[in-house]
Amino acid sequence: MTEKQWYHLERPDSVESPGLVFYEDRIKANIQLLISMIDDKDRLRPHVKTHKSAEVSKLLMDAGISKFKCATIAEAEMLALCGSADVLLAYQPVGPNVDRFIRLQKQYPLTRFSCLVDNVGAAAVLAALSQSNRLKSDVFIDVNVGMDRTGILPGNVLELYAKIGQIDSLVLKGLHAYDGHIHDNDFAIRTEKASIIIDVLNHLSTEINNRLSQQPIIIAGGTPTFTVYNTQTVFDCSPGTFALWDKGYQDAFKEQQFLTAALVISRIVSLPESNLICCDLGHKAVAAEKPLDKRVAFLNAPELIPVSQSEEHLVLDAGENHPYQIGDLLYGLPYHICPTVALYENATSVSSAHADQIWNISSRKRKITI
Template identity: 80%
Template sequence: MLEKQWYHLNDPDSVESPGLVFYADRIKANIKLLISMIDGISRLRPHVKTHKSAEVSKLMIDAGISKFKCATIAEAEMLGLCGASDVLLAYQPVGPNVERFMALQKAYPGTQFSCLVDDEKAALALALTAQANGVKASIFMDINVGMDRTGILPGKVLSLYTKLNQLKGLSIKGLHAYDGHIHESGYGVRTEKAKVIIEQLHALSEEIQSRFNHQAIIVAGGTPTFTIYNTQTTFDCSPGTFALWDKGYQDAFEEQKFNTAALVVSRIVSLPESNLICCDLGHKAVAAEKPLDKRVAFLNAPELIAVSQSEEHLVLDAGENHPYQIGDMLYGLPYHICPTVALYENALVVSEGNANQSWSIISRKRKITI
């Protein structure tokens, strides 16, 4: 008799497919491991974009984590609802989102909200709106350290800092640097690239201290460089994927021993050819931005080869004389869990093999109330 694997459900027949499944005990273990990897829990500012769940956020708060990072107003509001102490919206608010950012502060006065700024005009609009609302907007200056997505180049930081420091509606908290372009599997390569950023940020921090008598808080990195910044700096660190983990990061970053804690369950719905099977895991059920062979790996059927995928179907080559039948369940580990989670309204939550809860993916919405 085959040994029962960690992912097997005790009552699979009661579970709808396709479905998102969170394994609560493994998520708790990941949080515990993260905390053990850094010299002070106050340096942790996890990103919630991966799980988008109030329940997972509360597990982190219960473990002593008080600071968080997010990418949308909805994610920020979710954290306000959870009672998080400190929330960084890692985005520069523009348009109606400026007023929404102000509304967050009024609705959740127990949470310190901050946001990113990398442009003088955007900062002025934020400052004027803050003054009109009788508050100060806390900001971090977003630094472009090589990803070329957002942020201001290091050489322009001090000039912009000088201008922003004169705006009465703003309170500058520090610097933010996301290095998503550093994702090499080799730890040594990542370390060498991160060292350049560390030196840049230290130099900027020292200059700000000298010119403005301000000790800037530095928030840097994501998951790939967490295991560098955690020991080689005093920066706040913002890993996100650690909570659930996925196939992509499991393969790439061997030094990070987090548990895979979220799967997509699927069932075989058709046998179109002698060697082909079709399951109900289409584009709408697992992130499809990667090549076909890098979207999902089936833990209980690793030999299956993806042939094609459409909105509701995934066709797989199982080989001749395969044993699979219509109705068989497949346990899929996504290569990219963050956008996969965002495809679902709820996650089935498993503890000790029993699927007895459902957690809302509440901040997959663009708007909760604000």
């Protein structure tokens, strides 16, 4: 008789497929590991884009984490509904989202919200709407440290910092830098690349302090470089994937010992040829932006080779004379958990402390109430 694995469900028939499963005990262990890796947990500002869940957010708060980072207004509102004290919208609001950001502040006054700016015109629009609503909006300047996605180049930061610092209805808190382009498997290479960014941000901090008499808060990095910033800086750190982990990060970042804590459950629905099986794990059930062989790994069937995938189906080569039957359960570990979670309305939460629960992925929606 084979030993029971950590991922085996006690009541598999209660979980529909395709389905998302969170393993609560492992999530809690990941949170405690994160806290143990930094000198002061007040430097932690976890990103909630990975789990998008009020329940996981509350687990983080129960562990003493009070600051968060998010990517959408809905994620920000989910955090406010959980009672978060401090929420950074890591995005520059434009168009109708400027009004939504203002409404967020008015509807949830017990949460301190901030957002990013990297353009004086966009900042002016936010400032005007803040002033007309008798608010002072907290902002961070987004610095482009090499990803070339958002932000301004370091050489332009001081000028923008000075201009925004003079706008009465905005409160300039500091700098934000995301280095998502650094994801080398070799920790030494990641450290070398992150160290260049650390030097840039520390230089900017010194210049801002010397010229403008302000000590900026610096928020930097994501998960891959967390293990550099946590010990080599005093910056606030914003890992996100750590809570659930995934196959991609498990393979890439060996120095980070987080536990995989979320799986996609699938069942075999057809046996189209003697060597082929088909399960119900299509594009709509697991993130499909990576190559076919880097989308999901089946923990209880590692020998399966993906052949094709469509919206509702994943065809796998099981070899001749395979043992699989229609209805068999497959436990899939996604390579990229963040967009996978966003495909589901809810997850089954499994815990040793209580019966299985259904947790809503509440901020997968673009709008909750605002």
